[in-house]
Amino acid sequence: MKFAAPVWFLLGIVVVLLAVGYVVVQFRTRRDTLRFANLELLETVAPKRLSRWRHVPTVFVLVGLSLLTVALAGPTADAKEPRNRAVVMLAIDVSLSMQATDVSPNRLAAAQEAANQFIDDLTPGVNLGIVSFAGIPATLVAPTTDRTKAHAAVNGLKLDEATATGEALILSLQSIDLFSQTFSDVDGPPPARVVLMTDGKRTVGRSEEDAAGMAAKAKVPVSVIAFGTASGTVDIRGQNIPVPPDVQGMKSIARISGGDFHTAATREELKQVYAELGEQIGYETVQKDVSRPWVIAGVLALLLGSAGALMLSRRIP
Incomplete structure (x- = not known):
């Protein structure tokens, strides 16, 4: 108190x-x-x-x-209040490594289930946008409080080749910037965050470090989730290719941007990480008169x- x-x-x-x-x-x-x-x-x-x-x-x-x-x-005490102006971009990796079955039934299906739960649990007043990325990132849903669009985007995710992690971060920052310019008020731009869920290493596009530096400059922290196990493999054109999460690269993104880093090796762990992030993002701690x-x-x-x-x-x- x-x-x-x-x-x-x-x-x-x-x-x-x-x-x-x-x-x-x-x-x-x-x-x-x-x-x-x-x-x-x-x-x-x-x-x-x-x-x-x-x-x-x-x-x-x-x-x-x-x-x-x-x-x-x-006397005042800490109290949690739901955020009504915040904007969150959920960037989901849909590269071919997401078909690995080290997470049952496969990484993509588990990621879709956990993301849908995250969408349902997120505070209604938070504006949520969806970005998917493989070789080329795409904004599937601009930030909005309409959860129906977010669910449709997550359920419709399709796998593709390559991994452009840095480009996905930059596109997420651009979506946040556009939203902030439109919906800023006397209190300034709304608080923003990027939640990046990826399972592999960047193969194309600008580096994660450059993108994380842009996030830090924009004061948008990135919460990074490294999904999958070190033993994960995928069969591409008849070749069995290991696809372990790029833990060091993801830690670098979180550190440079001022965000946080999480690991999830199972579907349940991924749901738990999303639940923790939803609590962290959806609410803010304020001093309340008691x-x-x-x-x-x-x-x-x-x-x-x-x-x-x-x-x-x-x-x-």
């Missing part, structure tokens, strides 16, 4: 002084009573003491004042203290 105006805690000194003053008055009252010469007359004219219960109302009042002091200090419970508790304590004082001693402390 944090406080927006901690200077109000100085009022706590007043509460402490009141408590000390109350204790001092109690001792002085007892001292003055003992000075009374005629004890038999004192018992006749002085009201009977209410033992220790007489202190309870004062304790409630002091506690209430303490709680109200905390409320005045403006003074109301302190105010309510403080007022109730003051009311109980005042009521108790009237019942026990017929006066408000």
Whole structure:
């Protein structure tokens, strides 16, 4: 918990002084009573003491004042709020290596299933775009909150030759830039991110490092998912070709762009990564005022203290 105006805690000194003053008055009252010469007359004219219960109302009042002091200090706490302006480009690798069966039933089918779940779980206010890439990247869906288009694009993915990872990143950044120019408001361009799911090494186009540098300059982090296992292979033109994920290249993209790197060797792991990214992208942590419970508790304590004082001693402390 944090406080927006901690200077109000100085009022706590007043509460402490009141408590000390109350204790001092109690001792002085007892001292003055003992000075009374005629004890038999004192018992006749002085009201009977209410033992220790007489202190309870004062304790409630002091506690209430303490709680109200905390409320005045403006307590805040972290709270998650859905993002309503963010834009996310999901770039999915559809190179021939995605037909590898090291992930059941194959990498592409598992990727489609996980991507569809990501689409369903993403906060409704987030604008989602889809890019597919093999040798040539293509924007299948411009950023939109219409999830129907995203599902149709993912379900219609087709495999092709080559892998242009850097070009896919650049195309994703261009889509984000176009969206930002159109939908920027007084708060500036919407927060943006690229989620790159790929299983192989770039074979054509501009390098991933150059594209990641462009992302860093545009302040668009890239979340990279390395999908597949080191033992994955595909049969291309009668040749059994190993297709392990290019882990080092993908880590480089995440590091340069200021994003994060994930690995997924199974369909379940890929779904889990997408779920974590959806939570990270779809919500933002804000400081929310939580003074109301302190105010309510403080007022109730003051009311109980005042009521108790009237019942026990017929006066408000």
